[in-house]
Amino acid sequence: MRTLLHDARRQLAVLGVMAVVLATVPFWLDGSARTVAIRILISAGVGVGWNVMGGFAGQFSFGHAAYFGIGAYSSAWLLVNHQISPWIGMVVGAVLAAAFGALTGWLSFRYRLRGAYFALATFAFAEMLRLVVQGQGWLSGTQGLQVPVLAESSWWMMQFSTSSPNYYLVGLGLLVVLLTITILLFHSRRGMFIVAVREDQEGAEASGVDATAHKVLAVAVSGAMTAVMGTFFVQVFFFIDPQLAFGPAESVAILLPAVVGGTGTIWGPVVGAAILIPLGEWTAKVVRDPPAFLDVVAGRSGLDLMFFAIVLIIILLFLPKGVYGSLAQRWRR
């Protein structure tokens, strides 16, 4: 037990150093590069959230957009209609997402959905939410919600001028909190039970671990984490609609950083996000405004995503445990 606590302290120390170094970024990076940095933080954050359920608990989710959307819509609706601070909306969204996750998770585990069936059920829940929200007038249906722009920036309303480094710092702060929760959780007794259930459910149950309760706990924590990033997303981009919030593309965007970086590892989602977002940005930029020798690709929509897909296929085939996961494994040998 002592060595494990020691390990947690070491990981927290790494996180602390990383946070301090990354906090300097907005002071030497600005303009569109800083927006990319913020998108990396969001992607890493949702990936960390997904990883709790899909990686550590081993319950593959193909519908995390449900939690992301609940977080985004809760805070956006409270802000637009009742002028309530997004910080409160963030807490409300996290609680609602945890409740939704606990309910759907409990139902799925109770009816013994596993593997492909479980993945399809999570997908179906997210799609249901998308279709329901699309038909709701009080949530502006397919039009989506637009965050009103304030005259001056405000910490309480989580709204800053575009030149301010604060969006980045808020995002970094949230990511550090999510990573701290993950590190502490999976060095605690509860977290180890969650991993034990993933490794051998019957064995864990025979040792007296309530498998269903621990899986539901993982889903709820994971959902709440993802919802927090949903709120932050709305505050950064001022807009949310059902497709953006609950669509299948969002579900994939949430699980990609974790899978590409390495599922079930603390740092995997962060590494994955730091690879995927700049890569996507860079390919989009090359197509928009190519260097002289690549003139033919100018304005060819579709080419950037094709390239992205090919890189993804190569990573999946040659580094099946993810970039960080595969490297970490080689190190330990």
Place this chain on the structure above:
Amino acid sequence: MSDVGASRLANLRTRLSVPRWAWGVVLALLVVAWRWSEVTDLVASGPGRTIALQALLTGLLIGGVYGLVAMGLSLIFGVLEIINFAHGAFLTLAMYLTWVLSDNAGIDPYLTLLITPILMFLVGAAVQRVVINPAMGQPLENQLLLTFALAILIENGLLLAFSGNPRSVRLDYANTSIGPVDFPLRIGGAIIELPRIVAFVGGLVVAGALFAFLNRSRIGTAIRATGLNRTGASLVGVNVDRIQVLTFGLGTAVAAAAGVLVLPFLTLDPTTGGQFNILSFVIVVLGGLGNVGGALVGGILIGLTQEIGGLLFPGQSKLLPVFIIFIATLFLKPEGLFGGDAQ
């Protein structure tokens, strides 16, 4: 758990056990009660009945095609045990192939049924060999993402080649008369276009051919054997690797045939196949994962659900009732209506 008294009490109490299908009936009755005014509108008045009949016929006819697409997906799942998210993208690719053949080479769209599925069989087999096969032992999420990346690749390749402008194929004999029958067909006020009838009948014929192939031929038997027990099949001399390549190609070819059949009454853009993809998952689970025959029946049920559900829930997406059915199936009868071989 250690409380003996509690377990004895549980034995004494006569537990009310409700069979799972009963919950399905309860759900159906609840929906009817909830949407009672819509139901009475459709049944009581003359125009209402016409609308209901139109929805029934449209749903039945498109359902046959849904079933065909889902059969391909179910076949692939039954043998390779992967969720193929690229199935819809292959369907779109087949539709573009047919569009090129009929628009540029002037071949009748229905005649491409002899060309497109064969080409798509080769594409599917090659993709399985090069991309899917190396990932066969990997965890579910990697395989799922791999097929998803393939879908992105195909969709955006089509966007690059053909742009996002909608395309369509028009038949100059859609409004014709065969003997005494005039098309579009009119039955009790409902109107049915010729291409939809051709799609339904053609779908059934292709489905029948697939059945016959799986049940009668040597290769079909080997495919079924691999689906039942991979190790057992390889022990009795089946080349499992080759069967997997063949199965993926065959599943893709079936989707391609469906694509050819629906092209004359759909507009085509690079995302057209995506909607078939989502519906196919629902259908495959409804019919039982890996149960090819169940997929056909499931397809017709989902076609009907979509059209009738659209009438019961006006203003909502037609997909909403489909997903309600999907979740109810997952929880109440995860093995599907007709049993599958998974789980």
